[in-house]
Amino acid sequence: MTTKRGNAVPPLDEFGRIRAWTEGRQSQEFFDRAGVTLGIGDDAAVVTDSPGQEWLLAMDTMVEEVHFRNETMGAEDIGYKALAANVSDIAAMGGFPKFALVSVCVPPSWDAARMKRLYDGIYACAERYGVAVIGGDTTSAPTHLVVAVTLIGTVEAGRAIRRDGAKAGQFVFLTGPTGLSAGGLHGMLRNGHSEKSSLPTPSRLIQAHQRPIPSVKAGRLLLEQGWGASLNDVSDGVASEAWEIAEASGVRLRLKETQLPLSGELAAYSRDNGLDPLDFVLYGGEDYVLLGTADREYEQAMKERFRSEGIPLFIIGEVEEGLPGVFAETAAGATKPVSKRGYNHFPKG
Amino acid sequence: MTTKRGNAVPPLDEFGRIRAWTEGRQSQEFFDRAGVTLGIGDDAAVVTDSPGQEWLLAMDTMVEEVHFRNETMGAEDIGYKALAANVSDIAAMGGFPKFALVSVCVPPSWDAARMKRLYDGIYACAERYGVAVIGGDTTSAPTHLVVAVTLIGTVEAGRAIRRDGAKAGQFVFLTGPTGLSAGGLHGMLRNGHSEKSSLPTPSRLIQAHQRPIPSVKAGRLLLEQGWGASLNDVSDGVASEAWEIAEASGVRLRLKETQLPLSGELAAYSRDNGLDPLDFVLYGGEDYVLLGTADREYEQAMKERFRSEGIPLFIIGEVEEGLPGVFAETAAGATKPVSKRGYNHFPKG
Numbered sequence: 152m153t154t155k156r157g158n159a160v161p162p163l164d165e166f167g168r169i170r171a172w173t174e175g176r177q178s179q180e181f182f183d184r185a186g187v188t189l190g191i192g193d194d195a196a197v198v199t200d201s202p203g204q205e206w207l208l209a210m211d212t213m214v215e216e217v218h219f220r221n222e223t224m225g226a227e228d229i230g231y232k233a234l235a236a237n238v239s240d241i242a243a244m245g246g247f248p249k250f251a252l253v254s255v256c257v258p259p260s261w262d263a264a265r266m267k268r269l270y271d272g273i274y275a276c277a278e279r280y281g282v283a284v285i286g287g288d289t290t291s292a293p294t295h296l297v298v299a300v301t302l303i304g305t306v307e308a309g310r311a312i313r314r315d316g317a318k319a320g321q322f323v324f325l326t327g328p329t330g331l332s333a334g335g336l337h338g339m340l341r342n343g344h345s346e347k348s349s350l351p352t353p354s355r356l357i358q359a360h361q362r363p364i365p366s367v368k369a370g371r372l373l374l375e376q377g378w379g380a381s382l383n384d385v386s387d388g389v390a391s392e393a394w395e396i397a398e399a400s401g402v403r404l405r406l407k408e409t410q411l412p413l414s415g416e417l418a419a420y421s422r423d424n425g426l427d428p429l430d431f432v433l434y435g436g437e438d439y440v441l442l443g444t445a446d447r448e449y450e451q452a453m454k455e456r457f458r459s460e461g462i463p464l465f466i467i468g469e470v471e472e473g474l475p476g477v478f479a480e481t482a483a484g485a486t487k488p489v490s491k492r493g494y495n496h497f498p499k500g
Numbered sequence: 501m502t503t504k505r506g507n508a509v510p511p512l513d514e515f516g517r518i519r520a521w522t523e524g525r526q527s528q529e530f531f532d533r534a535g536v537t538l539g540i541g542d543d544a545a546v547v548t549d550s551p552g553q554e555w556l557l558a559m560d561t562m563v564e565e566v567h568f569r570n571e572t573m574g575a576e577d578i579g580y581k582a583l584a585a586n587v588s589d590i591a592a593m594g595g596f597p598k599f600a601l602v603s604v605c606v607p608p609s610w611d612a613a614r615m616k617r618l619y620d621g622i623y624a625c626a627e628r629y630g631v632a633v634i635g636g637d638t639t640s641a642p643t644h645l646v647v648a649v650t651l652i653g654t655v656e657a658g659r660a661i662r663r664d665g666a667k668a669g670q671f672v673f674l675t676g677p678t679g680l681s682a683g684g685l686h687g688m689l690r691n692g693h694s695e696k697s698s699l700p701t702p703s704r705l706i707q708a709h710q711r712p713i714p715s716v717k718a719g720r721l722l723l724e725q726g727w728g729a730s731l732n733d734v735s736d737g738v739a740s741e742a743w744e745i746a747e748a749s750g751v752r753l754r755l756k757e758t759q760l761p762l763s764g765e766l767a768a769y770s771r772d773n774g775l776d777p778l779d780f781v782l783y784g785g786e787d788y789v790l791l792g793t794a795d796r797e798y799e800q801a802m803k804e805r806f807r808s809e810g811i812p813l814f815i816i817g818e819v820e821e822g823l824p825g826v827f828a829e830t831a832a833g834a835t836k837p838v839s840k841r842g843y844n845h846f847p848k849g
Binding site for chain 1: 537538541542543544545546547548550551553554555556557558559560561562563564565566567588589590592593595599601602603605634635636637639640641642643644646648650651652653655657658660662663664731732733748
């Protein structure tokens with residue numbers, strides 16, 4: 152049979168490519184324990200249900216030149232972070248991450264070896280959080296790499312921590328400092344684009360950007376103890392996440408600038424470069440700590456338990472009645488509105 | 501607080517955009533019936549489990565200039581087909597489609613009105629197959645639109661029809677003619693690129709390409725009756741799907757060229773344009789009929805039941821022992837190997 156619609160046969164078909172990147176990465180024993188009946192290689196994966204649990208479904212996509220550039224993220228970092236962003240979404244509901252589907256759109260600039268490193272990163276993150284990679288697809292792309300990940304998690308039925316549970320009188324908390332990831336990106340872009348860069352970017356900031364740490368343990372603690380009234384992960388910046396809680400819950404959040412955690416590295420980097428660290432702290436995304444609200448009566452117990460578990464906990468403000476909005480109280484006692492603006496990796500302005 | 505990392509505020513933030521495209525599309529009552537505890541608008545969606553069922557998870561992505569061009573697919577068609585491709589994957593396991601997550605990466609050439617039409621197509625397909633759209637994400641993209649869809653379906657525990665169940669002695673079947681979608685694309689590209697086009701492309705072929713019909717009913721019948729031993733949907737062409745069954749099952753598939761269903765429209769289009777219709781039938785993808793194998797003892801019952809249900813059924817070959825492979829028997833009785841080559845929308849050759 153001749154092929155009049157003739158075209159070059161690619162070196163590997165879709166399943167060949169997927170196999171080359173995924174085969175032998177996770178054991179059948181792990182799949183069995185995780186509840187995977189059928190993994191990669193059929194039209195759909197099959198997983199078994201867990202009695203008394205509900206399923207959490209999250210999907211998060213990373214696009215070359217929108218979410219990362221090759222001078223700021225290695226191939227392994229990109230894979231790691233694509234999965235970590237989704238793990239963080241499950242953490243923000245108080246759930247356990249379980250199964251991942253990975254879709255990659257691969258442009259000519261990404262050869263097989265580079266894609267293999269990307270999958271190395273995906274599997275490194277999967278191993279750390281006990282996630283079974285069970286499917287997905289791979290296509291070609293004209294110019295830019297796209298990695299879309301769907302993550303399925305579980306949570307005790309009826310107990311997922313939503314963003315609409317904030318109530319007046321509660322306090323606002325953060326489970327870690329923010330702005331580090333944005334600071335790291337800022338430093339890498341500056342060093343890459345200017346010879347005038349005076350001081351190296353602290354490695355903790357770069358690490359925060361390239362290998363973020365989702366807060367699964369903190370999310371579970373907040374759910375198990377019944378402390379979390381509302382919860383978001385800081386993927387899009389404290390300001391944006393606080394706005395989402397305020398709007399979903401119909402409340403006003405008042406943050407205290409002096410109580411916002413500021414890492415020493417970010418303070419030093421900002422000072423050395425003449426920048427306002429609060430811009431990073433409030434508007435930098437992808438730190439993957441949790442922002443939430445809880446009843447005042449739990450404050451002491453939460454502080455003690457988080458301390459004993461080695462998880463940071465910062466009380467950064469309070470929930471008030473009023474039209475949905477977010478305000479910041481300065482050190483001098485003035486109140487300013489906090490803009491709703493989200494995180495933009497590579498601003499044009 | 502000044503914004504030193506200043507950048508233009510987009511007209512709508514991510515949630516604003518998603519809301520504009522998705523709000524009010526599906527009712528709370530439908531969500532309740534479908535088992536959706538929490539839909540679009542939090543870090544993750546929440547769905548309840550169904551006792552005695554397993555979950556099917558499929559993910560399929562469409563990329564501008566790889567899977568479609570704007571001269572061959574309208575915005576609504578693209579949305580419809582992105583979901584339909586996933587519905588087809590669930591059908592190929594014998595399952596029910598249930599919940600969808602949609603991720604879109606939107607380049608500047610896709611404005612809000614055009615994106616709305618794309619979502620019109622997604623929801624038209626969702627309504628037809630009873631799918632609840634419960635989440636996803638939206639990002640910008642530098643140049644090309646990407647639509648990634650994850651579809652979650654259910655199937656009776658332990659009963660999903662896999663591709664590795666083919667056995668020597670079984671017959672090979674198709675639940676509809678193939679090559680129509682590829683013929684439609686061929687015609688649209690030809691008419692778009694040449695003034696010499698003699699005859700219009702039959703609308704049935706164009707319709708097959710733009711609005712494919714997944715085979716959920718056929719898949720359910722094959723599972724409920726216990727007839728389907730192995731099953732694939734024809735997303736990548738009969739040749740490629742037959743190869744997948746052959747390799748997964750460790751058998752040889754012998755197809756009979758004279759028994760491959762050929763639609764009158766495709767036969768006419770091929771004749772008028774001096775093309776071999778078999779190239780479309782064997783190597784054209786995205787027809788979303790089902791290719792499978794079944795035991796000989798079921799042949800008569802299957803034929804009768806499919807006829808009474810109004811679903812086509814074509815017996816196109818048989819399963820033999822041997823090294824994995826696919827062969828075609830010509831009208832003259834000769835045997836030729838069938839290439840493993842998959843479907844390529846826009847070949848460069």
